[in-house]
Amino acid sequence: MKKSLYIYGAGGLGREVLSWLPLLADWEPAGFIDDTAIPGSYVKGLPVIGGKGVLGQMEMPNVVLAIGNPFTKKMIVQQLQNINITYPVLIHPSVIFGDQQTIMIGDGCVLAAGSILTTDIRMGTHVLINLNCTIGHDTSIGDFSSFMCGINIAGEVHIGESVLVGSGANIRNRIHVGHGSVVGMGAAVIRDVAPETVVVGVPAKTMNP
Numbered sequence: 001m002k003k004s005l006y007i008y009g010a011g012g013l014g015r016e017v018l019s020w021l022p023l024l025a026d027w028e029p030a031g032f033i034d035d036t037a038i039p040g041s042y043v044k045g046l047p048v049i050g051g052k053g054v055l056g057q058m059e060m061p062n063v064v065l066a067i068g069n070p071f072t073k074k075m076i077v078q079q080l081q082n083i084n085i086t087y088p089v090l091i092h093p094s095v096i097f098g099d100q101q102t103i104m105i106g107d108g109c110v111l112a113a114g115s116i117l118t119t120d121i122r123m124g125t126h127v128l129i130n131l132n133c134t135i136g137h138d139t140s141i142g143d144f145s146s147f148m149c150g151i152n153i154a155g156e157v158h159i160g161e162s163v164l165v166g167s168g169a170n171i172r173n174r175i176h177v178g179h180g181s182v183v184g185m186g187a188a189v190i191r192d193v194a195p196e197t198v199v200v201g202v203p204a205k206t207m208n209p
Contacts, residue, residue: 004030005062005088006055008076010043012068013128016109018044023093033063052076055083056100062086065108065126068143069179070162073126077108077144099138106143124161142179160195 004024007014010032021029031049036204039050055061063085067073084197087108095111097103099119104126105111121135130134131149138155142161149167153159157171160179169190171177178195185202198207 002026002028003062004028004207005064006030006033006049007066008033008052008063009066010034010037010048011066013068015044016112017064017066017090018046020092020113020147021090024090025033027062027088030061037192052080055085058085060086062082064088064090064110066110068130068146068148069163070146070164073146074162077126118155130167136173147183157183 005027006018007029014032018143020030021027031047032043033050033052033055034048035051037048039048041048055063056168059182066074066075089105089107089109091111092113094113096116098117102119103117103121104195105123106127108126109123111129112131115129115131117135118137120138124141126144131145131146133151135153136155136157138156141159142163144161145159146161147165151165154171154173156174158176160177162180163177165183166185168186169183169189174194175189177183177193178197180196181193182198183189183204184200187200188202189199189204193199199205200207
C-alpha cells in the first residue's frame with residue numbers, strides 16, 4: 001500500500017515532483033504545503049492543505065521539500081524541527097547508480113530524471129539533484145545544497161552545505177566549493193570556491209560585490 005506524501009512547495013519544482021510520483025511504488029501525493037498559496041485551492045488537481053502550521057496538527061507526516069533555494073530549505077527544516085516529520089528520499093526510476101552500495105543519500109534528498117551517480121558518493125540531507133546531472137566518484141555534498149539541470153561534477157569534489165549550482169555548470173575534479181556559495185549557470189569551476197562566494201563565467205571567477 002502506498003503511503004501519503006505532502007509536497008512542501010507548490011511552485012515549479014513541486015509540480016515536477018508531483019508529475020513523477022505515480023512512477024514510484026511507495027508514495028502517493030496527499031496535498032501541497034505552501035506558505036503563500038491559498039488553502040483549499042488546487043494546483044495540478046492536488047489541494048493546497050495550508051502552510052507549515054498544519055504539519056503540527058498531523059501525526060508524523062511524510063514531507064518532501066520541493067524547493068530549490070538552499071537557504072529556504074534550511075530555514076524551513078529549522079522551523080519544523082520540533083514537529084515529528086519523516087523526510088523520505090525520492091529517486092526517479094531513470095536515475096543510474098554505478099555502485100549503489102557505496103552511495104550514501106541523506107534524508108529528504110530528491111534525485112530527478114536522467115541523473116547519473118557513479119561510486120563512493122556521500123550526500124547530506126535535503127539535497128536536490130535536478131534533471132540530467134552527473135556526479136563523479138568520491139564526491140561529497142553537504143546538507144541542503146541544490147544542483148540545477150545538466151550539471152557535471154567530476155571526481156573527488158567536495159561541496160559544502162547550502163550551495164547552489166546553476167544549470168549547465170561544470171566542476172573540475174578535486175575542487176572544494178565552500179558552504180553558502182553560488183555557482184552561476186554554465187560556469188566552469190577549475191579552482192576552489194571560498195565560502196559564501198558567487199562565481200560565474202568560463203573559467204569561473206568571483207563576482208564583484
